[in-house]
Amino acid sequence: MTTLFQQIANGIVLGAVIGLIALGYTMVYGIIQLINFAHGEVFMVGAYGGLATYAYILPTQLRADWQIALPAVLLGGMVIAVITAVIMERFAYRPLRGGPRLAPLITALGVSVFLQELVRLFYPDAKAALPFPNLFVGGDLRIPVPGGGEVILTWIKVLLVIVAVLLAIGLQMYVNRSRMGRAMRATAQDADTAKLMGVNPDRVIVLTFILGAALAGVGGVLYGAYQNTINIDMGFQNGIFAFTAAVLGGIGSLRGAVIGAFCIGLIKTLGGQYLPGGTQYDYVWIFVVLILVLVFRPEGLFGEPERVRA
Amino acid sequence: MRNKLVKPAAIVAGALLLAACGTNKTETPAGGGGAQDCDQTKGTLVVGVVAPLSGSLSALGLGIKNSADLAVKQANEACTVKGYKLALQAEDDQANPQIGAQAATKLSSDPNIVAVIGTLNSSVAQNVQPVLADKNILQISPANTNPTLTRGEDFLNAPKRQFETYFRVCATDDLQGPFAANYLFNKAGKKSVAIITDGKTYGDGLAAEFRKQFESLGGTVVAQEKVGEKDTDFSGVIAKVAPSSPEAVYYGGEYPAAGPLSKQMADAGLNVPLFGGDGIFDDKFIELGGKEGDLATSVGAPTDTLDSAKAFVDAYAAGGYSEGYSAYGAFSYDATNAAIKSLATTLGDSGTWGEDQREKLLENVGKYSADGATGEVAFDEYGDSTNKLLTVYQVTGGKWNPAETGTFEK
Amino acid sequence: MSRLTSWLRPAYATPFRVAGAVVALIGALLPWATFVLNEGPYPAKATLQFFDAPFALEGYRLHTALLAIAALVVAFVPVPGRNRVLRGLGWGVIAIAGVNLVFISYEGGGFGAVTAAGSVAFGGLVALIGGILVVLGARAGGLESPVHLPVEMPLWLAWLLLLVSFAALLILVSNTLTAGGQGGVANPYSGPIFLSFVGFAGGLMAALHGAGVLPWVSRLSERHRAFSIVILLGCALALPFTGAGTEYWMTVAANIGVYAATAIGLNVVVGLTGLLDLGYVAFLGIGAFVAANLSGAVAANVDITLPFPVAALIAAVVAGIFGAIVGSPTLRVRGDYLAIVTLAFGEIFVRSAQNDIGGLTGGSNAIPGVPAVSLFGTGFNESITLGGAKLPSGVLYYFLIVLLVALVMAVFANLKNSRIGRAWIAIREDEDVARAMGIATGRAKILAFMVGATLAGLAGAVFAHKLSTVSYESFKFLESVTLLAAVILGGMASIPGAVLGASLLFVLPEKLREFSDYRLLLFGLALVLIMRFRPQGLVPDKHRRAELVGEDDEGRPLEESISGEAHLPTLGRPPKEAT
Numbered sequence A: 001m002t003t004l005f006q007q008i009a010n011g012i013v014l015g016a017v018i019g020l021i022a023l024g025y026t027m028v029y030g031i032i033q034l035i036n037f038a039h040g041e042v043f044m045v046g047a048y049g050g051l052a053t054y055a056y057i058l059p060t061q062l063r064a065d066w067q068i069a070l071p072a073v074l075l076g077g078m079v080i081a082v083i084t085a086v087i088m089e090r091f092a093y094r095p096l097r098g099g100p101r102l103a104p105l106i107t108a109l110g111v112s113v114f115l116q117e118l119v120r121l122f123y124p125d126a127k128a129a130l131p132f133p134n135l136f137v138g139g140d141l142r143i144p145v146p147g148g149g150e151v152i153l154t155w156i157k158v159l160l161v162i163v164a165v166l167l168a169i170g171l172q173m174y175v176n177r178s179r180m181g182r183a184m185r186a187t188a189q190d191a192d193t194a195k196l197m198g199v200n201p202d203r204v205i206v207l208t209f210i211l212g213a214a215l216a217g218v219g220g221v222l223y224g225a226y227q228n229t230i231n232i233d234m235g236f237q238n239g240i241f242a243f244t245a246a247v248l249g250g251i252g253s254l255r256g257a258v259i260g261a262f263c264i265g266l267i268k269t270l271g272g273q274y275l276p277g278g279t280q281y282d283y284v285w286i287f288v289v290l291i292l293v294l295v296f297r298p299e300g301l302f303g304e305p306e307r308v309r310a
Numbered sequence B: 001m002r003n004k005l006v007k008p009a010a011i012v013a014g015a016l017l018l019a020a021c022g023t024n025k026t027e028t029p030a031g032g033g034g035a036q037d038c039d040q041t042k043g044t045l046v047v048g049v050v051a052p053l054s055g056s057l058s059a060l061g062l063g064i065k066n067s068a069d070l071a072v073k074q075a076n077e078a079c080t081v082k083g084y085k086l087a088l089q090a091e092d093d094q095a096n097p098q099i100g101a102q103a104a105t106k107l108s109s110d111p112n113i114v115a116v117i118g119t120l121n122s123s124v125a126q127n128v129q130p131v132l133a134d135k136n137i138l139q140i141s142p143a144n145t146n147p148t149l150t151r152g153e154d155f156l157n158a159p160k161r162q163f164e165t166y167f168r169v170c171a172t173d174d175l176q177g178p179f180a181a182n183y184l185f186n187k188a189g190k191k192s193v194a195i196i197t198d199g200k201t202y203g204d205g206l207a208a209e210f211r212k213q214f215e216s217l218g219g220t221v222v223a224q225e226k227v228g229e230k231d232t233d234f235s236g237v238i239a240k241v242a243p244s245s246p247e248a249v250y251y252g253g254e255y256p257a258a259g260p261l262s263k264q265m266a267d268a269g270l271n272v273p274l275f276g277g278d279g280i281f282d283d284k285f286i287e288l289g290g291k292e293g294d295l296a297t298s299v300g301a302p303t304d305t306l307d308s309a310k311a312f313v314d315a316y317a318a319g320g321y322s323e324g325y326s327a328y329g330a331f332s333y334d335a336t337n338a339a340i341k342s343l344a345t346t347l348g349d350s351g352t353w354g355e356d357q358r359e360k361l362l363e364n365v366g367k368y369s370a371d372g373a374t375g376e377v378a379f380d381e382y383g384d385s386t387n388k389l390l391t392v393y394q395v396t397g398g399k400w401n402p403a404e405t406g407t408f409e410k
Numbered sequence C: 001m002s003r004l005t006s007w008l009r010p011a012y013a014t015p016f017r018v019a020g021a022v023v024a025l026i027g028a029l030l031p032w033a034t035f036v037l038n039e040g041p042y043p044a045k046a047t048l049q050f051f052d053a054p055f056a057l058e059g060y061r062l063h064t065a066l067l068a069i070a071a072l073v074v075a076f077v078p079v080p081g082r083n084r085v086l087r088g089l090g091w092g093v094i095a096i097a098g099v100n101l102v103f104i105s106y107e108g109g110g111f112g113a114v115t116a117a118g119s120v121a122f123g124g125l126v127a128l129i130g131g132i133l134v135v136l137g138a139r140a141g142g143l144e145s146p147v148h149l150p151v152e153m154p155l156w157l158a159w160l161l162l163l164v165s166f167a168a169l170l171i172l173v174s175n176t177l178t179a180g181g182q183g184g185v186a187n188p189y190s191g192p193i194f195l196s197f198v199g200f201a202g203g204l205m206a207a208l209h210g211a212g213v214l215p216w217v218s219r220l221s222e223r224h225r226a227f228s229i230v231i232l233l234g235c236a237l238a239l240p241f242t243g244a245g246t247e248y249w250m251t252v253a254a255n256i257g258v259y260a261a262t263a264i265g266l267n268v269v270v271g272l273t274g275l276l277d278l279g280y281v282a283f284l285g286i287g288a289f290v291a292a293n294l295s296g297a298v299a300a301n302v303d304i305t306l307p308f309p310v311a312a313l314i315a316a317v318v319a320g321i322f323g324a325i326v327g328s329p330t331l332r333v334r335g336d337y338l339a340i341v342t343l344a345f346g347e348i349f350v351r352s353a354q355n356d357i358g359g360l361t362g363g364s365n366a367i368p369g370v371p372a373v374s375l376f377g378t379g380f381n382e383s384i385t386l387g388g389a390k391l392p393s394g395v396l397y398y399f400l401i402v403l404l405v406a407l408v409m410a411v412f413a414n415l416k417n418s419r420i421g422r423a424w425i426a427i428r429e430d431e432d433v434a435r436a437m438g439i440a441t442g443r444a445k446i447l448a449f450m451v452g453a454t455l456a457g458l459a460g461a462v463f464a465h466k467l468s469t470v471s472y473e474s475f476k477f478l479e480s481v482t483l484l485a486a487v488i489l490g491g492m493a494s495i496p497g498a499v500l501g502a503s504l505l506f507v508l509p510e511k512l513r514e515f516s517d518y519r520l521l522l523f524g525l526a527l528v529l530i531m532r533f534r535p536q537g538l539v540p541d542k543h544r545r546a547e548l549v550g551e552d553d554e555g556r557p558l559e560e561s562i563s564g565e566a567h568l569p570t571l572g573r574p575p576k577e578a579t
Helices: A004-031 A039-057 A068-096 A102-122 A155-177 A179-189 A189-197 A201-227 A236-247 A253-272 A278-296 B002-022 B060-075 B097-108 B121-134 B173-187 B201-216 B235-244 B254-268 B281-288 B307-318 B331-347 B355-367 C010-029 C059-078 C083-109 C121-140 C155-180 C190-210 C213-223 C224-240 C246-272 C282-293 C310-332 C335-354 C395-416 C417-427 C431-436 C441-467 C477-490 C497-510 C513-533 C542-549
Strands: A140-144 A152-155 B044-050 B083-092 B113-118 B138-143 B167-168 B192-197 B220-226 B247-253 B274-276 B294-297 B367-374 B375-378 B391-396 B399-407 C384-386 C388-392
Touching: A004 A152, A004 A155, A004 A179, A004 A201, A004 A236, A004 B220, A004 C335, A004 C388, A004 C477, A039 A068, A039 A102, A039 A236, A039 B375, A068 A102, A068 A201, A068 B201, A102 A236, A102 C477, A102 C513, A140 A155, A140 B201, A140 C213, A155 A179, A155 A201, A155 C083, A155 C213, A179 A189, A179 A201, A179 B355, A179 C417, A189 B044, A189 C477, A201 A236, A201 A278, A236 A278, A236 C121, A253 A278, A253 B235, A278 B220, A278 B235, A278 C282, A278 C335, B002 C417, B044 B097, B044 B247, B060 B083, B060 B113, B060 B307, B060 B331, B083 B097, B083 B307, B083 B375, B083 C190, B083 C513, B097 B113, B097 B121, B097 C059, B097 C246, B097 C441, B113 B121, B113 B355, B121 B138, B121 B167, B121 B201, B138 B331, B138 C417, B167 B331, B173 B247, B173 B294, B173 B399, B192 C190, B192 C246, B201 B220, B201 B247, B220 B235, B235 B254, B254 B274, B254 B281, B254 C155, B254 C335, B274 C213, B281 B399, B307 B331, B307 B367, B331 B375, B331 C513, C010 C059, C010 C083, C059 C083, C059 C121, C059 C246, C083 C190, C155 C190, C155 C213, C155 C224, C155 C246, C190 C497, C190 C513, C213 C224, C213 C477, C224 C388, C224 C395, C246 C417, C246 C441, C246 C477, C246 C497, C282 C335, C282 C441, C282 C477, C310 C441, C335 C477, C395 C497, C417 C441, C417 C542, C477 C497, C477 C513, C497 C513
Parallel strands: B044 B083, B044 B113, B113 B138, B138 B167, B192 B220, B192 B247, B247 B274, B274 B294
Antiparallel strands: A140 A152, B294 B391, B367 B375, B391 B399, C384 C388
16 A cells, blocks of 8 residues: 555656656647657756756855755756757757648757757766756655555655646746737647737747746756756656657646646556556556557547647 | 959968968978887787767766777887787777677778777677677677676576687676675575666676575565666656565666665665665766665775776876776776787787787687786686676775675585 | 858859869868878878979879869860859868868867968868859859750660769769778778768769759669669679778678668658658567577577578568558557657567567567578678679678668669559648548558568568677667658658668768767757758659759759648648648
8 A cells, every 4th residue: 555655656756757848848839839859858958957057156065055056056957958948949940940840850859869969978977877966955755644654755856746836837827827828829829810910929939948948947957856866868768758748638738738747657657566567668558558648539638629630 | 342352362362372482391290209119110900999989878888998098008108019009999889789790890800900899788799799700809898797698598507608709807697696696695684685677688687697596595586677778767666666675675787777776765765775786886876876785796806905906097097088987997908908918928029910810819818817907807718707706895984895705606 | 141142243253263273273282281190091191292293192182183173174164054063063172171171170289280380281271262262153153054964865875874874873882982991090080081082072973963964864764764773783783892892891781771771661651651650660670580580599489490581571571560550540640649659669669679578589688699691501691702703701691682672672663653652642742632532541551651661671680680689779769760860861752862861871970980979969960950951851852852842853943833831741730721
């Protein structure tokens, strides 16, 4: 019983990370129908940006003080992630807009490989995994579960889940209430009409990339902090998970992306626990779910059914 | 508009003028050339390296390459091979068996190649072996631990040498795994263990050998799990093995995953030692989250007790390499030295290299014996290292300290 | 570019051309470096003195001089497509000068290589300026519309000309492969020498293209199809008899062949049918594992040993069946989503193979010791003597793989021009319209996956025997991306394109091994740049070219202007208006 609850808790933590990435995927896809494969790498770059802030910018005496270190590192990670995403949008994707559908996807693959290698070659010692500081208070939260035993979560994991949920709610509110959010929704629905209504599509798209990258940057830093390590491969795999989550939730839907992410997290941990093949096959289950969703319910859990889509 | 035309013309004229007037007739040789005290008149012989120099395994591959480079440089300075200059030629195998075979073919077509150091991955070695054996070229691996590479599929009961040209300086899984099992069961008194592997050749092989011995001693393996090659979040696996309350976790894999795994085990309340092979015996393991009490086996006597090991570490640091020597650097250094010194023996003071010397070189490698950075370096009749000396290290006070040294006897 | 050169007037054309050619020629004769790179044969005569030995040019300086002289001749003699020819020659000079200038400066520690110890070596700079002047001259003259050379001629003349052209191609390929030698410590400069040779060859090709020679050869060969195919096959089989006939290049060429065959298979799915497949390398893997299991390797779990042709056939069939399974979601899934489904299948394959599913893949230990294919008692990995010439080992595999590629090409070409091929193209253009036209789109799409997978499975069988070890590590995601990149680089739906793409993606890393650390970085960058600047690929298929850049196969703008986005190929979901 304890195991079940512990696995659920683990799944939720993993889901929170995936959710932070999935929001970016789903927003970009919703607006320009681009599977931004390189978004996972933005997450990775964010983590390295955070680490660089910690190692090279933050004065040594401030590092132990999490009230200062944590926001500073988060900010560093977000800034680097956002800069990366903006450059990527401007120079790789924007010139292809309106072109053949296949081109941006292949560009995205190229950007993904490029970013990984860029970090590997030019970040000091990034050829191997790097240690990442725990930026939050130590210790753990222990929740007793029925039938004795307790679920253990480190505080940084708790923080991660809270931050992810708050950011998702904040983003939802921003998109639903603010002027720019309205412009985003309008562009997503009908870019041409939105343009006629005075919405500048370039600005909306850049803003979408910025928001997605900022969330991914936060995700990257917190992921590093609770794992105590980052490596250049972390983006690709989590990126695929996040994409799966976005599709599962219904691509274009913010709420769907977050719920999809928690589902993916739970599938991985519970699938590894209870399904045949165990942890050897936990990825396989995620991909099986992905295929089944795409084939039988391509609009996802929360997407609007659209007959021509997919 | 006119001056737009004039400008390039003026530039060209100026350049021509400069070129015509200023050319210096003496040709100045490049660089200082370095101290050339040794006689190197007979030419250049090549030591090849095949390892992953790009991609995600490049940290290990570059460590192998740099350490081999160090050995070659030292040999050149010490005039180890009389009359010849040695040069290192490192080829990237991209951790891909097929590219590895291609790299080996490239090296093997050079008549001046004397030996190939490599590979890192056993699967790449499987493809490189036949290519080099075909040309009778010596291959010494610093890192292949799969026993089948030297002794064939049925390596325990009916060992059969696979390739006369293949040697290795590292310990095979069937030594290291059982040695670890003995220590854990007898010395540390742990009777139940959970096994986690990374699903790669090294990790899977090591864990399988560990498991056999541990169970034959009477211990129980309460769980065996596999984590993804690129995973860093292990909470799912940990939660799965935790309820069976193992007294220790044996991890088959390398330090980039082992460090975080150890830390996350503690975080999840599974506060038992993590035990691994030489793949986790690295200071980076502790940096990445390896905790007090974690254990690792490694080949040879503790490095602190060996002058040759310290000498290697110092020389490497002085060499100014931009990457660390990583897990297999010392082995690579020993492998390269074995090749070079055997070459020196083969050629003697006045020998001349030719492809017909390769047979003799292989013989001499078979007889080679010396103290290296990893302890005694010599080979048995299968090409395996005779250095059956293994040491268990434990993390105490934030660093690896030797806990026990011994040999595994079947 | 056009803004930068807007000041050019036609009147400048001749002075620029002449001045450029002369300057480039002078550049070739001037010293290029202030020091001697004495570790190898590279710029052995980099510091050659102008007046000491003006005619003893070799290597890249000879190439520069040849291009410059050609440019000088063309500057005075009007040839068809003069400015296009000059542009090609000029870029060739720029490429050679650029590569060598960068390399010499790098070796010589920056600008010191050009001016050091009182000496100057402006050869590279001067040649570069010359090249730029030639290009500017060509631009000032205005590019002519492409040249059309007549293809009507007596049969014997056509055959003779084709023979000569393909022989020249063979020599070019052989020289490119061997340019700069094999690299390694004995020859540390092979990379730059190779690149500079590529610059030279590229310049020549561009000039020939400008003069209408290459399009003419291609039209001619299309007219005499059967003859051309025989000659081309003969040329491919003759490669081992040239300078490239070493064991090393035969191994590389055989590997290229395997990937080229696979890329052509992928082309059925991606290029013809327009379905993006990101897990395609799995079919190569399935073929390889099936063949390995049936080969009698010790590690194989299936206790049956079959002769190679039978095993290859079974491998192809099994891969084809899996192709149909992977393709079945296409009935419901389109576009980007389909790409993700195929990616998921690819990942599931790798993961299962790594876990030794059913004991069939050897797991992390792989399946080693797959025996070499043998025929009449000769193992394909042995060297043979043919007609007095001793051929290196691996050459038999090379022959086998050339035949494989030829077979795959033939299958592809025939399918492309068949009923089902046209159905595929129709689906690529607009699936809904295709369906409305009575095409059973579902069946056609699954068939495309099946055919592609079968071809890959066949290649996989050869792969297993050639390599002797089959490991899951050879079939990871990046391999799928590389295959896709080969197809895109060469030009989608184009057969020569797939072969060219696969060759480039394998030859370049081999020739430029000293830059291996930057391999993937450049690979990623190249993908981005190709999509940005040449999405139709290097050798575009006619139809695709029409769609992607609105030009016909010879670079002329299409008459009927393509109206906005509606005609762009809609891979995946049609534009929003359709909803």
